[in-house]
Amino acid sequence: MSLLEVADLKKSFTAPDGIRRTIIDIPHFAVEARQQVALKGESGSGKTTFLNLLAGILRPDAGRIRLAGSDVASLSESARDRLRATTVGYIFQTFNLLQGHTCLENVLLGMAFGPGEDRARAVALLERVGLRDHLAHRPRQLSTGQQQRVAVARALANRPRLVLADEPTGNLDHASAREALRLIRETCRENDAALLLVSHDRDVLGEFEDVREFAGLNRAVNDRP
Amino acid sequence: MILARLVLKSLRQHLLSTAVTAGATALATGLLLAVWMVRDQAQAAFTGMTGGVDAVLGARGSKLQLVLNSLFHVDTSPGNLKWEDYEEIARHPAVALALPVAVGDNYRGFRIVGTLPEKLAELEWTSGQRLTVRPPGRMFEPTLREAVVGSFAAAKLGLKRGDVFQPYHGLNYTPQSYQHEEEYVVVGILAPSNTPADRVIWIPLAGLQKMGGHDPAAADEISAVLLKFKADNPLTARQLDSLYNKQGNRLTFAWPIAQVVAQLFDRLAWLDRVLALVAYLVVAIAAGSILASIYNSMNERRREIAILRALGARRRTVFGAVVLESAAIAGIGAMIGFAVYAAVFGIAGSILRAQTGVVLDPLAWHPVLVLAPLGIVALGALAGVVPAWKAYRTDVADNLTPHS
Structure with missing residues (x-):
C-alpha cells in the first residue's frame, strides 16, 4: 500500500465574483514510502491548496486521501490536527518560523503537538543542518538560507512519514537554493520520510528523478477558462 | 508546558501592552483590596475599640458626637456637664470606673485632655492592658502643671520628658490661636497603645478647667464621663439609658458604644458605596483593557496561530493559550496589585492614624486578600474568551502566507 494515495479529490472555492470554481480535481495520485517526488506547476495552479488538503489543513469537497493508513478526508478536524502533528512535516516558501522563538524553540514546536518535545533530537537536527551554534538565535538574527534550514529541521522534528515542501527554495538565491534542496533531500532520506516538493524552478526540478506535471494531475487546471 | 511557553513568549513579544494592562489590573486590585480592607478594619477598630469603656455620659446632644469627641478625640464637644453629674454617676453601684474628661485646648493641633490621673491609670483600653508611661517617666500629679503625652503626639510634636509647652486655646490649632500663659512640663510619654489615647496630651483635670482665659463659671464643669460597669449588666445600662435619655433632658447617655459608632458608618455608607463602585469600575476597565489589547493584537497574531x-x-x-495569556496578565497585575494595596493602605492608614489614632494593620488576614486576586484572575480569563474565540476561528490556510 502506498504511503499517500489520493483518489477523485475535489476542492472548490467561491471566487470574489461569487462564482464557485473548482480548484482541485485529481483522479489519482500516490507517493510511496521514502519516495521523493517533485510536482511541477505554475503559480496559481492550486499546488498549495493540494498540499494543504494532503496535510489535513483543508477538507476536500469529495474524494479520498489515504495517508499512512488513515483517511484524512473523513477524519474530524481534531484528528487531522493530530495526524499532521505526528505524520506530516511542512516546509513553507516563507519558512513560517515563529519570530519570538529561538531556533531551538522553533524546532521543539515542530514536535510539541505530536510526539512531545525531545530537546536532544531538536539539537541534533539543528546540528545536522549546520546550526549547532545558533540554537539560541532568533529567526531575524539568521540569514534567509539559515532560516530555511531551521524550517527543514522543524519539519523533521516530529519524525514525519511525509514531508511536504511548498516552493522551499523560492526565497533563496541560486547557491542557497541548491544547498537547501540537497539538505532537504538528504535529511528526508536519513529520517525515512517521503518528500513531496512543489516547485516551478527548472533547476530544482532537474534534481529529481520523479517529476510530475501538476497540470497533468489536476483536471481543474485544464478546465479553467 | 507548551501552553506556558507560548504564553510567556507572547507576553514578552507584547511587552508594552502587557505592562500597561498588568499595570491597570494592579491598580484595580490594589484599590479594591485597599477599599475593602481599610473599610473593614476601620469599622472593626472603631466599633471594637470600646475596651474599658461601656458608655459615655455627656451633655445633651448627639450620642455619636459625644463618643467621637470623648473617646476618639475628634469632632467638637456637644457641651459640658456639671461636676455633680459626675459625682452622681460615679457613685452609682453598678459603675466600676468613671473617668471624667475635659477638653477645650490643644498643643499644635493635638488635643489636650484633662482628667484624673489615678482614674486614667485604672482604665483598661484593651483587655488586661492599661495605659503605661514609658520608664523613667511617670504619671502627672493632679495638682501640678504636668503632662503625659501620647506616643504618636510626642513623636509628631517632638516632645520628650522635661520639655515645657504652653497650650493653645480651642480644639483646632492655627498660628493665630491664643496661647495660654500656663506652662506644662512633660513628665512622661505613654507607651504606644494603638488607640486614640496615643494622640492626646493628658493633663490634670483641674489644670484644664482653670486654664487662664477659660470661663471661670465653667471651672467645675467637664466635657464627658467615660464609664465602665462592674459587670456586663445590660439591665443597669438600660435603666441609665432610660433615666438620662428618656426621663431627663439635660444629659446624654451613649450606650452601647459599638452601636453608636456604627451610626458613623451608616452615615458614611454612601461614601463606602461610591469607593466600592469606583474600585469595581477600575476592575471592569482593567478587564476591558486586557480584552482590547489582546483582541487588537489578534490581527498580527493570525499568522502565528x-x-x-x-x-x-x-x-x-490556541484558544486555551489566549485565555491563559489573559489570565496571566491579570495574575501579574494582581500580584503587583499587592504593592499598590500596600501603598494606598499605607497612605489611608497614616491619615486615619493622624486623625483618630486608630492603627490599621495591612498584614491582617482577611479572605478578600485571596478571593479578590483570584476573582480578578478569573475575570481576566473571562476577558480572554473573546480574543480566544477569534484565535479559535482563525483560518489556517488563508493565514499561512504573509499578507502585505
Missing part, C-alpha cells in the same frame, strides 16, 4: 495550527496545534490549544 496559523503556523501553530499547521504544526498540529488544535483549535482548543
Whole structure:
C-alpha cells in the first residue's frame, strides 16, 4: 500500500465574483514510502491548496486521501490536527518560523503537538543542518538560507512519514537554493520520510528523478477558462 | 508546558501592552483590596475599640458626637456637664470606673485632655492592658502643671520628658490661636497603645478647667464621663439609658458604644458605596483593557496561530493559550496589585492614624486578600474568551502566507 494515495479529490472555492470554481480535481495520485517526488506547476495552479488538503489543513469537497493508513478526508478536524502533528512535516516558501522563538524553540514546536518535545533530537537536527551554534538565535538574527534550514529541521522534528515542501527554495538565491534542496533531500532520506516538493524552478526540478506535471494531475487546471 | 511557553513568549513579544494592562489590573486590585480592607478594619477598630469603656455620659446632644469627641478625640464637644453629674454617676453601684474628661485646648493641633490621673491609670483600653508611661517617666500629679503625652503626639510634636509647652486655646490649632500663659512640663510619654489615647496630651483635670482665659463659671464643669460597669449588666445600662435619655433632658447617655459608632458608618455608607463602585469600575476597565489589547493584537497574531495550527496545534490549544495569556496578565497585575494595596493602605492608614489614632494593620488576614486576586484572575480569563474565540476561528490556510 502506498504511503499517500489520493483518489477523485475535489476542492472548490467561491471566487470574489461569487462564482464557485473548482480548484482541485485529481483522479489519482500516490507517493510511496521514502519516495521523493517533485510536482511541477505554475503559480496559481492550486499546488498549495493540494498540499494543504494532503496535510489535513483543508477538507476536500469529495474524494479520498489515504495517508499512512488513515483517511484524512473523513477524519474530524481534531484528528487531522493530530495526524499532521505526528505524520506530516511542512516546509513553507516563507519558512513560517515563529519570530519570538529561538531556533531551538522553533524546532521543539515542530514536535510539541505530536510526539512531545525531545530537546536532544531538536539539537541534533539543528546540528545536522549546520546550526549547532545558533540554537539560541532568533529567526531575524539568521540569514534567509539559515532560516530555511531551521524550517527543514522543524519539519523533521516530529519524525514525519511525509514531508511536504511548498516552493522551499523560492526565497533563496541560486547557491542557497541548491544547498537547501540537497539538505532537504538528504535529511528526508536519513529520517525515512517521503518528500513531496512543489516547485516551478527548472533547476530544482532537474534534481529529481520523479517529476510530475501538476497540470497533468489536476483536471481543474485544464478546465479553467 | 507548551501552553506556558507560548504564553510567556507572547507576553514578552507584547511587552508594552502587557505592562500597561498588568499595570491597570494592579491598580484595580490594589484599590479594591485597599477599599475593602481599610473599610473593614476601620469599622472593626472603631466599633471594637470600646475596651474599658461601656458608655459615655455627656451633655445633651448627639450620642455619636459625644463618643467621637470623648473617646476618639475628634469632632467638637456637644457641651459640658456639671461636676455633680459626675459625682452622681460615679457613685452609682453598678459603675466600676468613671473617668471624667475635659477638653477645650490643644498643643499644635493635638488635643489636650484633662482628667484624673489615678482614674486614667485604672482604665483598661484593651483587655488586661492599661495605659503605661514609658520608664523613667511617670504619671502627672493632679495638682501640678504636668503632662503625659501620647506616643504618636510626642513623636509628631517632638516632645520628650522635661520639655515645657504652653497650650493653645480651642480644639483646632492655627498660628493665630491664643496661647495660654500656663506652662506644662512633660513628665512622661505613654507607651504606644494603638488607640486614640496615643494622640492626646493628658493633663490634670483641674489644670484644664482653670486654664487662664477659660470661663471661670465653667471651672467645675467637664466635657464627658467615660464609664465602665462592674459587670456586663445590660439591665443597669438600660435603666441609665432610660433615666438620662428618656426621663431627663439635660444629659446624654451613649450606650452601647459599638452601636453608636456604627451610626458613623451608616452615615458614611454612601461614601463606602461610591469607593466600592469606583474600585469595581477600575476592575471592569482593567478587564476591558486586557480584552482590547489582546483582541487588537489578534490581527498580527493570525499568522502565528496559523503556523501553530499547521504544526498540529488544535483549535482548543490556541484558544486555551489566549485565555491563559489573559489570565496571566491579570495574575501579574494582581500580584503587583499587592504593592499598590500596600501603598494606598499605607497612605489611608497614616491619615486615619493622624486623625483618630486608630492603627490599621495591612498584614491582617482577611479572605478578600485571596478571593479578590483570584476573582480578578478569573475575570481576566473571562476577558480572554473573546480574543480566544477569534484565535479559535482563525483560518489556517488563508493565514499561512504573509499578507502585505
